[in-house]
Amino acid sequence: MTTVTGPATAADEPAAPAPPPPARRAGGRARAALGFAAGAALLFGAAPLVLSDFRLALLAKYLCVAMVAVGIGIAWGRGGMLTLGQGVFFGLGGYAMAMHLKLADAGPGALPDFMQLYGQLDELPWWWRPFASPWFALPATVLLPMVVAFGLGSLVFRRRVRGAYFAILSQALAAAMVILLVGQQGTTGGTNGLTDIQGFFGYDLDDPVNQRTVYFLIAAALLGLLALARQLIHSRYGELLVAVRDGEERVRFLGYDPATVKVVAYVVAAGMAGLAGALFVPAVGIISPALIGIVPSIEFVIGVAVGGRATLLGPVLGAVAVAWARTALSERFPGTWTYLQGLLFVLVVAFLPGGLASLWALRRTRRATPDRPPWWRRVPPARGGRTRTEVPAA
Amino acid sequence: MTDAQNDGLRVRGLRVSFDGFTAVDGVDLDVPAGDLRFLIGPNGAGKTTLVDAVTGLVRATGSVRFGDRELLGRDVHRIARLGVGRTFQTAAVFEELTVAQNLDIAAGAGRSWWTLARRRRRLPDEVVAALDTIGLADRADHLAGTLAHGQKQWLEIGMLLVSDARLLLLDEPVAGMSHDERDATGALLETVSRDRTVVVIEHDMDFLRRFARTVTVLHAGRVLSEGTVAQVQADPRVQEVYLGHPVDAPTEA
DSSP, X not given: OOSOOOTTTGGGSOOOOOOOHHHHHHHHHHHHHHHHHHHHIIIIIIHHHHSOHHHHHHHHHHHHHHHHHHHHIIIIIITOOOOSOHHHHHHHHHHHHHHHHHHHHHOTTOOOHHHHHHTOOXXXXXXXXXXXXXXXXXXXXXXXXXXXXXXHHHHHHHTTOOHHHHHHHHHHHHHHHHHHHHHTHHHHOGGGOBOOOOEETTEETTSHHHHHHHHHHHHHHHHHHHHHHHHHHHSHHXXXXXXXXXXXXXXXXXXXXHHHHHHHHHHHHHHXXXXXXXXXXXXXXXXXXXXXXXXXXXXXXXXXXXXXXXXXXXXXXXXXXXXXXXXXHHHHOTTXXXXXXXXXXXXXXXXXXXXXXXXXXXXXXXXXXXXXXXXXXXXXXXXXXXXXXXXXXX | OOXXXXXOEEEEEEEEEETTEEEEEEEEEXXXXXXXXXXXXXXXXXXXXXXXXXXXXXXXXXXXXXXTEEOTTSOHHHHHHTTEEXXXXXXXXXXXXXXXXXXXXXXXXXXXXXXXXXXXXXXXXXXXXXXXXXXXXXXXXXXXXXXXXXXXXXXXXXXXXXXXXXXXXEESTTTXXXXXXXXXXXXXXXXXXXXXXXXXXXXXXXXXXXXXXXXXXXETTEEEEEEOHHHHHHOHHHHHHHHXXXXXXXXXX
């Protein structure tokens, strides 16, 4: 930027040294493979060795939250859709799985225990019946949330609802789902939810060995979702999604329909939340309205915000950290954790919008450009976009 | 770039109203294919609103034909896919993406989901060509947010080129540019208009005199005058609008 390189004259100017992208990409891929290997070693090797059965079960629960976080990272971090209602999709997946497991526990033809207790039902409601088959129930845990997200997203994004309006709408949806579940106590278990789940496809969930298997299943699913998210972020679609986040109108004027782009990200996030909900059920043995309502939906988002919403690993680490802190601190200070959590959210959003991951990125940038001044000496870009950090050489 | 004869813009009786205020009031406008047309007029003349109407951003009545297609009533992104591209007064590039990524996205409307779901192995040829045309080849891997103001405007024009827009509507492309940047932009517009139709909204009279092929003057939502730079400058009605009085027939301001 020392001289004005005009469009007409640029061709005869020597090209400035640009970083070679192919090499960088190859390096990025190797680093990613290494990262996945390290993650697998940690989750499959170190964690089961070091942690007690009780702690491992807790970790399994946290990893489910982390799976939801991966989806929120895509929808919110990359797509700009602050979804405060992921509990809905988590719940759809969880209930679909729990319904199947309850029916399997009860045995063929029998009613689940809670229906006999206060349902006064003679036979299974029609919408429970398909869930008796694992061939329906298992795909439904993921597809049902995706279908709901598709319908909802198509309606909402085509009408150009966005920003805070979308956030409030998604939150209202979580509230509506809870009201629906509680109101239909006879067929949904009401406030109690679906509890006391004993078996998981023939395996007794009380057996620690089987609990461990469920943990491994969850860890594998999380790694799978991370791989999927990474592919998505680095694909052309991933770039387009960021473009929609930062300039929806501009994308429209380039011939794209931004609503379609957003719906896809929203549907993917919903599918991830559904899978997380489905695996949460065998890990914890219960799904209930309290686990999918407004508060847990916001807690999903807090973890993502703390970790760094626009990065791949930030949401996962943030979600696990916040969930762990919640367990650790709410045992010791039961009354204050909610306030602490709220404070954490406000602090992160106000002072570290990129989350903890941005600290890491900052360190890397500084290492890459040693002449870059520290952040407290940088001046925000003036109108015209030229930042003070790009000091003209002349 | 099919039939160059088909890439002209033909506006008839265009009318845009906001809550009773008529911003564009029956405009007829012909921009033949390959023209480099400047659209000028005082503030509030309806220049930007005219472009908004052509690109589908605001509702309008009348008729806007690009080639043999009627544009009015179509969605914004459909109009864009027909080959009508525009820029905005404030540069609107995707700052968190690199220059190459910006261009790649612009080149990609209509890509299949299969293509979208995969990584970009290499830059498409038209993107490489556009990087040269707009003089940002050495900045391909820089974030667009780090570009200078003028470079962002060039990037926007480049994005229209790769999107295969055959009609470019540019809203004050040289506003805030330095002298050298203006010259470079003018040269770029001349290059671009060799095989595309370009309409430029501009306030800068010096820039207009140097690069405009034809000029349309809008005033209060209507076409006031049209012709070459010399013809328009000699038009007493234009002088009245710009100077407050015609040169040889003084009236009150």
